[in-house]
Amino acid sequence: MHPTNIRVSIVQLRNNIIAIKKHIKSHVKICLPVKANAYGHGLIGVAQHTYDLVDYFAVSCLDEGYLLRKNSITKPILVFGAFDEDQIIDLILNNLEITISSLYKAQLVSIFAEKLGKKCKIHIKIDTGMRRVGLRPESLDALINFVKTSQFIELVGVYSHFASSDDIATDFTLEQINVFDGVVKKLKLEYPNLIVHLANSGGVCYYPTSHYDMVRPGLLSYGYFPSVIVEHGVLSEIKPCFELITKVVYFKTVFKDNGISYNHTYMTSSQTRIATIPIGYGDGYRRALSNKAVVLIRGNYYPVVGSICMDLSMIDLGCNGESYVGDEVVLIGRQEDLEIKLSDLASLMETIVYEVLVGFNERIPRIYITEKKNYVWTNL
Ligand SMILES: *Cc1c(COP(=O)(O)O)cnc(C)c1O
Numbered sequence: 001m002h003p004t005n006i007r008v009s010i011v012q013l014r015n016n017i018i019a020i021k022k023h024i025k026s027h028v029k030i031c032l033p034v035k036a037n038a039y040g041h042g043l044i045g046v047a048q049h050t051y052d053l054v055d056y057f058a059v060s061c062l063d064e065g066y067l068l069r070k071n072s073i074t075k076p077i078l079v080f081g082a083f084d085e086d087q088i089i090d091l092i093l094n095n096l097e098i099t100i101s102s103l104y105k106a107q108l109v110s111i112f113a114e115k116l117g118k119k120c121k122i123h124i125k126i127d128t129g130m131r132r133v134g135l136r137p138e139s140l141d142a143l144i145n146f147v148k149t150s151q152f153i154e155l156v157g158v159y160s161h162f163a164s165s166d167d168i169a170t171d172f173t174l175e176q177i178n179v180f181d182g183v184v185k186k187l188k189l190e191y192p193n194l195i196v197h198l199a200n201s202g203g204v205c206y207y208p209t210s211h212y213d214m215v216r217p218g219l220l221s222y223g224y225f226p227s228v229i230v231e232h233g234v235l236s237e238i239k240p241c242f243e244l245i246t247k248v249v250y251f252k253t254v255f256k257d258n259g260i261s262y263n264h265t266y267m268t269s270s271q272t273r274i275a276t277i278p279i280g281y282g283d284g285y286r287r288a289l290s291n292k293a294v295v296l297i298r299g300n301y302y303p304v305v306g307s308i309c310m311d312l313s314m315i316d317l318g319c320n321g322e323s324y325v326g327d328e329v330v331l332i333g334r335q336e337d338l339e340i341k342l343s344d345l346a347s348l349m350e351t352i353v354y355e356v357l358v359g360f361n362e363r364i365p366r367i368y369i370t371e372k373k374n375y376v377w378t379n380l
Contacts, residue, residue: 002365004246004279007333008041010049010370012241016223017053020204020215022234028211031056031078031197033218035064040284040357041222041242042366044071049368051075058216062087065096078123078157082133088112097121097156101133103143106153113152122147123157123195126183128176130163137183144187157195158184162210165202166226173202177210184212202226205235224343224353240342242357243333244285244364248297248325250276251317260314261306266291273317274305277329282310284360285331288349296335297323 021030032054033039038046047057047068057073059065060081068077078097083105089112091098100106100122113120124143127134135143147155160180165173177198184196196212201220203210206228219226223240230236254274260266275297281287285308293304295315305316317323328335332342346356 002278002363003249004244004277004283005365005367006040006042006360007243007245007367007369008045009241009243010368012223012239013041013046013221014050014053016221016238016241017050019234019237020217020220021053024204024211024215027213029055029195029197029214031058031214031216032221033058033080033216034068035060035080035218036358037362039218039222039354040360042368043067044073045366045368047071047073049370056214059096062091062094062096066090066094069094069096076121089116092116092118092120095121097123099123099125099133099159100143101125101127101135103139103146106143106146106150110146110150110152113150119152119154121154121156123159123197124155126158126160126180128160128179128183129172130161132161134160137179140183140187144190155191155194157197157214158187159197159216162198162200162203165200165207165210168206168228173207173210177207200226205230219354222357242342244279244331244360245333246277246279246329246331248275248315248323248327248329249278250325251323259306260316261290261309263307265307266305266316268316270319272319273321273323275302275315275317275323275327275329277313277315277331278311279331279364280309280311280313283363285313286349286356286359289345292348293331293345294340296330296338296340297321297327299336299338301338301340 034043034046034057037043056076056078058078058080065077065079080099085108088109092113109120125134147153162173180198195214197214198212199210199215201217204215204217204220223238252274254268254272256268256270258268279285287308290307294301302315302317304313306314332340342356343353346353
C-alpha cells in the first residue's frame with residue numbers, strides 16, 4: 001500500500017446523507033452528485049457505499065456514467081454536462097439520463113434513439129440565471145411540442161441550477177426560484193410524474209422553497225457547507241469525511257543558513273531536522289501551499305518548508321522536533337486533539353473547497369472506513 005492515502009469515513013458520509021434526508025420533506029428524492037471522482041472521494045467507492053440511501057446519482061460526463069454502470073450501479077444516473085453528438089449512442093446504451101438544453105440536441109437524441117430502437121430518458125434544463133447551459137424559458141414550448149411527437153424520448157425531469165445559492169445576502173436565488181416556478185407549474189399539469197429539481201447544496205441549506213421533487217447536494221453530502229455553517233437542527237450533524245494521511249519516509253539534519261528544495265525558497269535559520277513525505281503537486285497537494293501549509297506529526301503542528309515538489313515535500317521539525325521514518329503524518333484531518341481543515345488549506349490557496357478536493361488525483365489510493373472497520377481500497 002502506498003504510504004500516502006485518502007481515508008473516507010463511510011459512517012460520516014452516510015450520516016451526512018441521512019441528515020440531508022431528515023432535513024428535506026419525505027417525498028423529496030435525493031440525487032448524489034458523484035462527478036469529478038465523487039469530489040475526490042472516489043467515484044465507485046462512494047457510489048457503492050451510499051447506494052441504498054440515494055435515489056439518483058449524477059455525473060458530469062459519459063465516461064463517469066459508464067464507469068458506474070461497469071461497476072454494477074443500476075440506479076438512475078443523470079448526466080449534468082453538455083454532450084457531443086458522438087457520445088449519444090453510448091449515453092443511450094448505458095441507460096444514462098441525458099440533460100437536454102436545446103431543441104436541436106433533442107432532435108439528435110431522438111434520431112439516435114430511434115436507430116437503436118431504444119427509448120432515451122431526458123431531463124430538460126432551463127436557464128434561470130446561471131447563463132451556462134440551459135434553455136431560455138420562452139423556448140420551452142417548442143421543445144415540449146417536439147418531445148410529444150417523439151416516441152423515442154421519455155421526459156422524466158426538468159431542472160435548473162443556481163448561480164449564487166451560497167450567497168444568502170443577495171436576492172438572485174429567489175429570482176431564479178421564481179422564474180423556475182413559473183416554468184414548472186405549467187409543465188407539472190401536463191406531466192404530473194415529472195421530477196422537478198433545482199437545489200444544489202446552497203439550495204438545500206438556505207432555500208427550502210427550492211427543494212421540489214428532488215435535491216442535488218454535492219458539497220454538503222461530503223460534509224462541507226457552501227458558506228454559512230448551519231449550527232442548529234439536523235444539518236448541524238454534517239461533517240467532513242475526508243482525511244489525507246502519509247508517512248515520514250526520510251529525515252536528515254540540515255545546518256544553519258541552508259536552502260531547502262527547488263530554488264531554496266526557504267532558508268534554515270539554525271540547525272534543524274527536516275522530514276520528507278511522499279506527496280507533492282503530482283498528487284494534488286498543490287505547490288501554492290509551499291511555505292504555507294502545516295502538517296501534524298506526533299500530535300504537533302510542523303510547517304511545510306521549501307517548494308512542494310512533484311512527488312515529495314519537506315517538513316521542518318525544528319532542532320528538537322522528534323520524528324522517525326514511518327511516523328504518521330496528517331495533512332488533512334485530525335491527530336490526537338489537533339486538526340487541519342481542508343477549508344483552511346483552501347483559504348491559504350485563495351480557492352474554494354471544491355477545487356482542493358477534486359485536485360487529489362487517482363495516484364492516491366482511497367481507503368473506505370466502514371462501521372466494521374474493514375478497509376477496502378480502490379483508486380477510483
Ligand atoms: C455540481 C452540481 C450540483 C452539486 O453542486 P453542489 O454545490 O456541490 O451542491 C448540482 N447540480 C448541478 C447541475 C451541478 O453541476
